[in-house]
Amino acid sequence: MAQHDPFHILEIPPEAGDEEIRSAYLRKVKEYPPDRAPAQFEKVRDAYELLRDPRRRTRHLLLSADPGQPLTTLLEGCATERRFTGPEPWLRVLREAKPDGSR
Amino acid sequence: MAQNSKPAVEVPSFWRPPSHPPEVHPEERQKVDQLIAVGQSKNAVELCKEIHQRRQSAQSEALLLHAYSARLRSLMDRNLAVEARQLVDSVSQRYPSARAKVAEWNVLLNARNGSLESLVAPLADPSLPADKQAAIGLAIRRDIVDLRALASCSALPPQHPLRIAAGALWQAFEAVTSGPVAEEALALHEVSRQSPLAPWKMLVRAIAAYYRHDDALCQKFMAAVDADSAPARLAPSLHALIHKKEAPNPAAKFLASQTNGDREKLRDTLKALDRALDSRKLSHILPAIRAAVTACSQSEPGLLVRLKQHISIRAMIAGAKPQPVTQAMDGPSLKNSSFWRLLARATEEDRGNPVAVPQACSLWEEFRKHAIQEGSFPAKGPEVAAIYLHMDDLWRRVSPETAEHFRARFPAISDGHAEYYRGQPPEIRALAPRPGTRDLYFLSPFQILERACEADPCSENFARWLRSADGAPKLAGEVAESWSLALPRDIPPLLHLMESAEKRNALKKAFKYMEAAEEIDGLNPEVRRARLRLLVAMAIRHLKERKTHLADGELRQLEELPQAQQGDRPAFISALRWVTGFLGGRSKGILEVRAEMVRVLGSELAALVVLEGVARRCGLDNGNLPQPPKGVAVSSAIGRACALGDDMGVPCEIPENLFDRIEKEITSKEFRAPAAALIALGETAVRQELLPMAYAIAGAGLAQGLEGQARFLYLRARGMPPWESERRSRCLAAASELARRQRDSDLLNRIGEFRDEEMKWLDEEPDARATAISAEEIARVVERESERGYPKSKPPADWDEELCPCPACRAERGEMGVPPELEAMMEEFGPEVVAKALAELVGIDVPAAGGKRRKRRSFSLDDLDIPF
Secondary structure, eight states: OOOHHHHHHHTTOOOOOOHHHHHHHHHHHSOTTTTHHHHHHHHHHHHHHHHHSSHHHHHHHHOOOOTOOOOGGGTTTOOOOOOOOSSSSHHHHHHHOOTTSSS | HHHHOOOOOOOTTSSOOOOOOSSSSSHHHHHHHHHHHHHHHHHHHHHHHHHHHOOOOOHHHHHHHHHHHHHHHHHHHHHHHHHHHHHHHHHHHOOGGGGHHEEEHHHHHHHHHHHOOOHHGGGGGOOOOOHHHHHHHHHHHHHOOOOHHHHTTTOOOOTTTHHHHHHHHHHHHHHHSSSSOOOOGOOTTTSTTTTTTTHHHHHHHHHHHHHHHOOHHHHHHHTTTTTSSSSGHHHHHHHHEEEEEOOOHHHHHHHHHHHHHHHHHHHHHHHHHHHHHTOHHHHHHHHHHHHHHHHHHHHGGHHHHHHHHHHHHHHTTTTHHHHHHHHTOOOOOOOOOHHHHHHHHHHHHHHHHHTHHHHHHHHHHHHHHHHHHTTOOOOOSSHHHHHHHHHHHTTTSSSHHHHHHHHHHHEEEEEEEGGGTTOOHHHHHHHSSTTTTTGGGGGGGHHHHHHHHHHHHHHHHHHHHHHHHHTTTHHHHHHHHHHHHHHHHHHHHHHHHHHHHHHHOOHHHHHHHHHHHHHTTTTOOHHHHHHHHHHHHHHHHHHHTOOOOHHHHHHHHHHHOOOGSSSSSSHHHHHHHHHHHHHHTTTTTTHHHHHHHHHHHHHHHHHHHHHHHHHHHHTTTOOOOOOOOOOHHHHHHHHHHHHHHHHHHOOOOOGEEEEEEEEHHSSSOOOOOOHHHHHHHHHHHTTTHHHHHHHHHHHHHHHHOOTTTTHHHHHHHHSTTTOOHEEEEEEEHHHHHHHTTOOOOOHHHHHHHHHHHHHHHHOOGGGGOOOOOOHHHHHHHHHHHOOOOOOOOOOOOOOOOOOOOSHHHHHHHTSSSOOOOHHHHHHHOHHHHHHHHHHHHHTTTOOTTTTTOOOOOOSOOOTTTOOO
């Protein structure tokens, strides 16, 4: 489901504004130029076309909400929270791990 | 002097390159080195023991100690401190001569355990040779993890650069792992590039970038960390954290659980809750909710608000009562815009519930208010308009009667969602609808669209608002006025006002609107055509009033218009001239005018049909058309006349006495006719409710080739029996897609209007219109429709023919006939008198006394027995 979501394709949050949408589009076009990755480029362009128009963007916002979606999908596209732990857990790795990561 | 008086410090030499005694056989030495290089230090020790047993020389002992060094390094790298200590003790007992070496190892082991004094003490001597400094530096770089201990190591003076660097790094390390840190704070000028602690500088920056979610930069910094340094031990763990991969060791797993939370555990509890909700058993649902909320609070607290909102909605869908669900969630979910959006979506999906549409619209209104308050979008603008348009879409699902029913009942059955606002924060409660003052605009599509136009005054929205007023001319006029006021450069509202005035016979007013449109865009083809049609309408009115001298004026104006000289239009002007001459008693020139018509139209029959249409509109009885001679292409000629009539706003009719000839022609395999003429003929057939004829004409047109395919498919759909809804949908979808490609907005509008009517008749969902269709599918539809004859299917068993409101069925049931009251009046006063009286009442044209009555009858072909 998230694979077809224009916000997911452009890697921007749903609250992104016009400028952010445009920047994301330009960044993605550089990543997937039409001559090298036409299929990906088409996806990016379609996503941008949908999001650049505030009417279509809002319509997408309204209709993309799926009240019946499995709850596990809430974890998709949700950036993992990175909690500050203090130095101890980090030092523990430094003390216990070999340079190659194994014990 | 002071330096000379310092006690001599023994410098550890464990990182000097090994120098093998030459006496040992080179091959054996090489074998030992190979084993150490591939990490088999234990085998290397065993081999050296065997060599030493054989040789028993100082050189073989040195080689053995070299292997023990490698073994010790291996044990230390694997953090096997006890084993390493046992090894050092064992070597110390067996080889007393290796005392110096054992002392070095002890220094290293102590340093690993945090006793750094003996390792770093030599650095306090400024005259320490560079190679010895490098050896200690290497040991620090590879083994020292405890920066805090190094920063406070008493073996070095407090101002020693190593202590200062360690102190700064420890402070930075503590800071980046404890909270956000500005990039400038990580400059760490105290740590030089040559410092053995330099890799720590990169590590600290990498951790800061990780917490900023700048993973690319984090990896860049980690790549700059020396691979054999102590900080490099974090590289695999950081990589696993960033890429959400399995942690490489228990310490890394612990780090992942501390920084990322236990996402897998949360996923498992959510899966369990999904299953419980699907089971719809409250005894399963409530414990699963508690477990999921607890797991989310622990591992993803940022997700908790969304999760509780989804749980509320899913539990509602599963039929759980709100109270126990709220308790299981440890409080109600937050009723912000996200909640209202989910609830509105869930409600509108409840298609079996008749109150779902007004309820969903009410919830979308709550969403709108909250989204604006949250700053998601401004109070007016295209975003808000999109919400209103969606509400209008929802209302299209229900028939006008149902809508009216709920409009009346809704205020009594809806409490303004008061229960959802209980226990909410003050800023949310502030938006709760107040009883008695609630604005129920969302129950009226007309008011919804009015708001959409206020929020986003664009042509598309006004056009939609105008369409919603279809059937209420006064309201539509007001909408067109508002449109024209908001967008003064838009032509469509002016044309609507013009047509509306024209229908009311207020031709001067219509002319003013047309002139206003001309001022804006005189080259607009619609506007140019409007002037032509208005002049025609004025001329016809004057001819009906027998004011031929006034009609002459309009005809002169018409003849001067360049657009009147295009195509077949001169023939129409000639027809008007003919009527003017006839009414004015001017026989001179009449024959020439008629000959001119025949010349332009290329057919006597076409000229007659146009003349008949014009004469009828002017209140003249032109009598029945004579049968054209055999061999004359009837369909093409009548089609061409109909196209001209449609163009000039005076539609012609298919003569009743030619129905059979048309039938024969269009069913013939050799039949060919210009697409434009066929389309006009089909449109006229639809207008005259000759639906099987329209169906047949469409089939003939499709069989001819590509030209006009979209219009023929539309005609085909119009001509189908009402129960062939699926086939009709495919035809309309194909016609719509072709019209979209050809940018035929007129056809698109007509398809839209037909679908709207169709939905009203058949109670179809609006989603049906959105069916996408590929080029291949269009080709298949065209092929099928150009081959198939009129549907032989019978109405389904449950088809309530009596209630079918399509024109064909209504005509068949006699519902299209005259009401009984009017019938009685006609018997008393005669049909012409009644028709004239009615015409005056509603402002429409009607044939004058003795004129030909427009007869509404079905096409003679039987719906079920047509042979094509």
